[in-house]
Amino acid sequence: MAPADTIAAVATAVAPGQGSVAIVRISGPQAEAIGRSLFAAPGRQEWQSHRVLYGHVVDPASAERVDEALLLLMRAPRSFTREDVVELHCHGGLVAVRRVLELVLAAGARRALPGEFSQRAFLNGRLDLTRAEAIGEMVSARSRRAAQLAMAGIDGGLQRRLTALRGRLLDQLAELEARVDFEEDLPPLDGAAVAAELAAVRSALEQLVAEARQGELLREGLRVAIVGRPNVGKSSLLNRLSRRERAIVTDLPGTTRDLLESELVLDGVPLTLLDTAGIRPTSDRVEQLGIARSREALAAADAVLLLFDLAAGWTADDEALRQQAPAGVPLLVVGNKADAAGIPAGLESGAAALPPPADLSLSALSGEGLAALEAALLRCCGAGPLEGLQVALNQRQRDLAALAAASLERALAAADQQLPWDFWTIDLRAAVRSLGEITGEEVSEAVLDRVFARFCIGK
Ligand SMILES: Nc1nc2c(ncn2[C@@H]2O[C@H](COP(=O)(O)OP(=O)(O)OP(=O)(O)O)[C@@H](O)[C@H]2O)c(=O)[nH]1
Ligand SMILES: [Mg+2]
Structure with missing residues (x-):
């Protein structure tokens, strides 16, 4: 250097x-x-x-x-x-x-350059790559939970876990490589025991990969689009959820013309709520543009909250909107104006008074049913059991952990077919390398530059 x-x-x-x-x-x-x-x-x-x-x-x-x-x-x-x-x-x-x-x-x-102080700290051995990344995550944390997760990373929680897993793989690799070179001089190796150890590490990695989603939610937050026909109470709901009069509410359909964002933290998870223009056929040029933005928001959201008016019931237009919700994105169908419809707020799907596609009932006017909605929103976005979350991989780390798990999968296939040891070692070595790339023990300069470029200047 x-x-x-x-x-x-x-x-x-x-x-x-x-x-x-x-x-x-x-x-x-x-x-x-x-x-x-x-x-x-x-x-x-x-x-x-x-x-x-x-x-x-x-x-x-x-x-x-x-x-x-x-x-x-x-x-x-x-x-x-x-x-x-x-x-x-x-x-x-x-x-x-x-x-x-x-x-x-x-x-x-x-x-x-952005992140250059942290990069030097890393290069000079002051911290490993997971700690350095956690510092960047601390700076950008938008909620208390996200900050706690970042702090666990700064303390080395992730580094210790990964180093331990990598160490277990290195132990097995050493045994295998020794057999490749000096099979005759060494006591026989129990292939089944090696395979069991590789399988254990693989499932630990898969667990980390599965939990990464929760960590991502805490770090990045979610964009939740509130969509629906005009006048169903989207803006009223946005105001309720954000606890302030963010959006203009009137009894005129077509009040909201533009996308409106509101940031809030729900149970430690940062959310960006998007209030959208009510979707309907219209000849009004401004409203048309607003509706185009609603559709874009619908397509790009991490979760969609489809609101309808319980007093009007579930209409063909509501159903048409439901059909347009992007596949694979969590969708919550919420009936509003429970008070006007004479239906209790806070009902959950399956309740007789709720039209079938609805997940719950609510009154944005009175606020009744809001707590149930908040809980449902977190649940449907996969932010369920966050309490137990100790460490969480970021996207880069998750991809590498998944790569390592896949390499182990291949090594285990070689074991299954009782192939010679050197067939095991190829994939095992690849897994060790991927884990080393997470902690920074084996990482190229180009990757480092990319990691630290995401930091702010002065960090
Ligand atoms: N009774 C009752 N009225 C509500 C409720 N929520 C909203 N409203 C009323 O419904 C009307 C429309 O509310 P908005 O929040 O502006 O509706 P919107 O979906 O944003 O409408 P657009 O912006 O035109 O698409 C207003 O008069 C609200 O006061 C509710 O839970 N109960
Ligand atoms: Mg509105």
Whole structure:
């Protein structure tokens, strides 16, 4: 690896008029020298590692004071990147902190790429790839549960599990490879025991792959489209679920003309609700455009909530919409206006008063049946038993775990057919490699670049 240069970035969110503190982070061999060239610390403050200095960032060209700041020096290897790190804690906002960064860059640092600090931490052995990814996930967590999951990853929960599984495979691989080379000199190998161990690891991996969906829900959240005929109460329901008057509600069909998003967290799962224009044939040009967007939202949603009016009953138009719901996407059919129809709210499918395709009844007006709807929504999206979830693979990790499980499947087929040991080892080695790619023990630079490019700058 080439010797590292010195990188710098604003590590905090940059927004005008916001954030009381902004941090410029510098990492690399020149970090301290750059800090010293720009920072004037009055009195007899000493440049000691892990001590905070008080002073001013000064433009060396003009001697102008740019900002009042604190400087934190963390010398290698006791820093996040294991390199020399200097952090300048400036006043928040936009202008001064940008100038501070410009001065740091002018003094010889290079602008950091997204995730480059974390990438250095990884390359310098400070953390494995699953921990590094968990840091990125912590930053983008939108709910408490997602943050807890990220924290478990930062603590190494995932790394320990995967390393243990990989270790078990490596043990078997060593035995097998020894037999390939020195069969005569070694005690006979119990093929059935090896196969049993491979099968056990495979099912542990399959379990992780199956649980990944829940983790994905927590991290990414779900886009739930509320669709239905005009006037059935879609906007009223959006307002109810988001606990605020987000959308305009009137008794005129065709009120909503455009997609409207509302973000909420349901039982720890972040959701983006989409209120859509009621779908009906119309000659109104604006409404037509809105309806086209409704259809796009319907096609792209992770889950669809089809709302109909219980007072009007289940109509042919409702049925036509149900037919248009994309296949394979969870669909919840909800009867609204239970109060006006004289039907109890909170009924579940099968109840005599509910028209057959309906999953439940509700009154968006009174809020009755809302809790049942929320529970049903989480259930139908597969966000069921989240409590027990300790760790969860992200998409990249899940694909690799699935790949490893498939390799083990092939190794087990070789075992089944009692093929010679070297037929087992090919696929076993592939499985070990896939798991190593998750933790970063065996990973190409291109993959690393892709992983860290998803991080924000300054992380
Ligand atoms: N009685 C009763 N009226 C409701 C209920 N939910 C909504 N409404 C009324 O139904 C009318 C239409 O509500 P909206 O939420 O605007 O309906 P929408 O589906 O968004 O309509 P479009 O935007 O036109 O597609 C309003 O007058 C609401 O007050 C309910 O549960 N019970
Ligand atoms: Mg509406």
